[in-house]
Every structure is written in C-alpha cells, then in structure tokens.
Amino acid sequence: MAKRQPKPVTPTEPIWIILRRKRSEVLKKGLREMAAILKIAPTHLSDIETGKRTPSDAVIGRICKHYEISEVALRAGWSRPFSAVATIASQDATTIEKVPALLSAAKTLSPAQWDSLIEAAHRLTGKPKEGPR
Amino acid sequence: MIHTLPPPFKETRSADLAAEIAAMNCLEECRTSLRLAQIPLPVPIERWIEHPLKMDYGIDDMPGADGYNVLGTKVIRISPRILDDKTRYRWVLAHELGHARLHDLKSPRLKLDDPRYSQLYANEVERQANRFAAAFLMPLRSLVHSFFDICRARSLDAEHTIVSLLTRTQHGPELWYRVFLPELAERFGVNRYGVLFRLGELRLGDDTPFILPRHSIVLHQCLHMGG
Numbered sequence: 001m002a003k004r005q006p007k008p009v010t011p012t013e014p015i016w017i018i019l020r021r022k023r024s025e026v027l028k029k030g031l032r033e034m035a036a037i038l039k040i041a042p043t044h045l046s047d048i049e050t051g052k053r054t055p056s057d058a059v060i061g062r063i064c065k066h067y068e069i070s071e072v073a074l075r076a077g078w079s080r081p082f083s084a085v086a087t088i089a090s091q092d093a094t095t096i097e098k099v100p101a102l103l104s105a106a107k108t109l110s111p112a113q114w115d116s117l118i119e120a121a122h123r124l125t126g127k128p129k130e131g132p133r
Numbered sequence: 134m135i136h137t138l139p140p141p142f143k144e145t146r147s148a149d150l151a152a153e154i155a156a157m158n159c160l161e162e163c164r165t166s167l168r169l170a171q172i173p174l175p176v177p178i179e180r181w182i183e184h185p186l187k188m189d190y191g192i193d194d195m196p197g198a199d200g201y202n203v204l205g206t207k208v209i210r211i212s213p214r215i216l217d218d219k220t221r222y223r224w225v226l227a228h229e230l231g232h233a234r235l236h237d238l239k240s241p242r243l244k245l246d247d248p249r250y251s252q253l254y255a256n257e258v259e260r261q262a263n264r265f266a267a268a269f270l271m272p273l274r275s276l277v278h279s280f281f282d283i284c285r286a287r288s289l290d291a292e293h294t295i296v297s298l299l300t301r302t303q304h305g306p307e308l309w310y311r312v313f314l315p316e317l318a319e320r321f322g323v324n325r326y327g328v329l330f331r332l333g334e335l336r337l338g339d340d341t342p343f344i345l346p347r348h349s350i351v352l353h354q355c356l357h358m359g360g
Contacts, residue, residue: 020183028177031190032216043213046192 014075020049022067038062054078134158139273155234156268159186175322176270178226182209188233190226192216200225200231204235204240209233220324224266231265232258267331271321276331283316299344309344350356 023034035045040059047053051122055063060080064071077080089099135157144150166185182188193210195201199221200211209229217221223355280298284291297304298313314325321328329349335343 024180028184030177031183031192032179041213042216043192050191056349097302 016049016051037066141337144336145340148257148261149264152264153268156265157213167289172272178223182226200229202229205237223322224327227266227269228262231262243326270323271331
C-alpha cells in the first residue's frame with residue numbers, strides 16, 4: 001500500500017496575527033516591551049503585526065529566537081525566501097536560466113519528494129549530503 | 134456583574150455612573166480571566182488591552198490626535214508621538230478602551246472641527262471616556278486603600294490626615310501637593326492631573342464632592358506653577 005506523503009503545514013491565519021497572539025497571550029508581553037526585546041521601534045513592531053510591513057532578515061532572526069517560531073514558518077508566512085535563494089539563482093548564466101525552470105517544475109512537490117530531489121542533486125555534484133538547517 | 138459603586142461613593146450623573154460601572158466590570162473581567170486574587174497596581178493596561186480584553190491594538194501616525202477607536206469595533210490605535218510619555222500613553226489607552234466599551238456609531242459625537250470639541254464638559258462622549266480611563270487606572274477600592282497605605286508608610290495618623298485632606302484646613306493643600314498627589318500618581322501610573330481629575334469627579338452619598346472644589350482649584354494652580 002502506498003504511503004501518503006506528509007503535506008507541509010500551512011497556517012490558516014496570516015503570520016502577523018499568529019505573532020500578535022503569541023506575544024500577548026503566550027509570552028504576555030506588551031507591544032513596547034517586545035519591541036525593546038527585538039531592538040526595533042514600537043511603530044515598527046506594530047506595522048509588522050498589522051501586516052503593513054515585512055521584517056528584514058535580521059528582525060526575522062530575532063523574532064524566531066524570542067517567539068520560538070521556526071524561521072521557515074516565519075519566512076513562509078511573509079513569502080520571504082532565504083537570501084541564499086537569490087544568491088544562488090543569480091550566481092551565473094546557467095543558474096539564472098535554470099533555477100526558475102527547476103523551481104517551476106518542482107513547485108508542487110511534497111517535502112519527501114523535495115528531499116529526493118536534493119539527494120539527486122548531491123549525487124550529481126558528488127557533494128556529501130548536508131544536515132538539516 | 135457590578136451594578137453600583139462601593140460605599141461611600143455615589144454617582145447621580147448617569148453618563149459618569151455608566152463609565153464607572155463599565156470600568157469596574159472591565160477590571161473584574163481581566164481579574165477573573167487571569168485568575169488573579171487582586172488587581173495589580175499600576176493596572177497593566179498595555180498588556181490587558183490585548184489579553185484578555187482582545188482589542189485590536191496598534192500604533193499609527195495620526196495628525197492632531199493622541200489615539201483613536203473605530204467606534205463600534207475593537208480597533209484602537211495610538212500615536213507614536215506619545216509612546217515615550219508613560220503616563221499620557223497609559224491614559225490615552227484607557228480612554229480609547231472607554232470608547233470601545235461605551236460607545237458606538239449612535240453615540241452623540243462632536244466633529245473634530247466643532248469649536249466645543251476640546252471643551253471637556255461640552256463633549257459628553259470624550260468626558261465619559263475620560264471618566265472610564267480614570268476609573269480603570271485608579272480603581273475605587275485601591276484608591277481608598279492607598280490613602281491608608283500612604284499614611285502608614287509615612288507614619289501619619291490616618292484619621293487626622295484624611296480629615297485634613299478632605300476638609301478646609303490649613304495643611305490640606307500642602308498635604309495634597311507634597312505627599313498625596315505625587316504618591317498616588319506613582320502608585321497608579323498616571324500623572325498628577327489624572328489623580329486630580331479622578332478625585333475631583335468622585336461624589337459621596339449625599340452628592341457632595343469627595344474633595345473640596347476649592348482644593349482642586351488651588352492644586353491645579355500649584356501644578357500649573359511648576360508641579
């Protein structure tokens with residue numbers, strides 16, 4: 001019997017609503033208090049929590065640490081890929097041409113299928129498999 | 134649900150009574166929801182406004198205003214200009230919470246360009262929100278207990294001191310100005326004008342003011358001169 005591939009968990013609410021609720025109900029911090037912890041202005045945090053602003057990579061890192069939410073979930077919530085994606089996709093003419101085609105072909109893959117694709121890439125390049133991020 | 138003020142206080146002005154009762158019920162809702170034995174001081178309004186009161190709170194630029202509530206909704210926004218003024222920030226939050234709890238689109242509002250808009254006593258909706266703010270930040274029972282606590286901490290005879298404060302004595306204004314206004318302000322996280330507003334609005338069973346209007350005027354003058 002074929003085993004079902006697990007589907008990636010997609011939050012049903014915008015990430016900023018999840019963040020606001022976690023801050024006030026779980027972490028029990030006020031807006032200004034949390035802004036100070038994140039080393040940003042209260043206005044900045046308010047804009048993030050009302051969906052007006054997407055945080056920078058540095059702020060995403062601090063949110064990840066203080067809210068205990070994975071960086072992957074945060075980046076998925078804001079549709080903000082790791083900066084390595086842009087770096088690799090633009091490193092030379094080949095990747096500029098091929099990365100969009102690869103991603104387009106792979107966009108509906110399950111997590112397990114992605115793992116297989118990554119393994120295949122490692123075999124092709126002869127590089128050892130990297131551990132989880 | 135709370136329906137009346139604790140004795141000896143009484144309020145015959147219906148809008149003020151409604152604000153006072155709404156604030157007491159709002160505090161009680163927070164206390165029971167968070168399973169607290171008593172209401173902490175200063176009242177942690179910045180946290181409570183979001184949890185457990187579930188207001189949609191944020192910071193937003195707004196010309197000419199310190200904050201707003203979208204009437205009929207839970208949306209409260211505060212101007213970034215007042216974030217560094219702790220007591221003003223707390224008061225404005227409580228004031229907007231008052232609007233959210235008491236008012237809707239049918240409430241009798243004055244438009245921003247109405248010359249009476251800034252006249253507190255002509256603008257019932259704003260006045261009621263201020264009364265709510267005062268009652269929320271300075272709960273009645275805590276306020277009364279505070280007089281005794283301050284007397285105890287300063288080794289003052291409570292009975293003699295409170296009589297001096299509430300009647301026309303030579304030392305009354307001095308006691309208010311030097312001891313009770315600053316200590317009450319510190320304890321409740323409001324400024325001294327906020328304390329004066331709270332005390333000046335309270336009425337007793339026979340509808341007399343809790344503190345003499347004359348005291349209130351003298352204290353306002355003192356504060357204006359450099360308090």
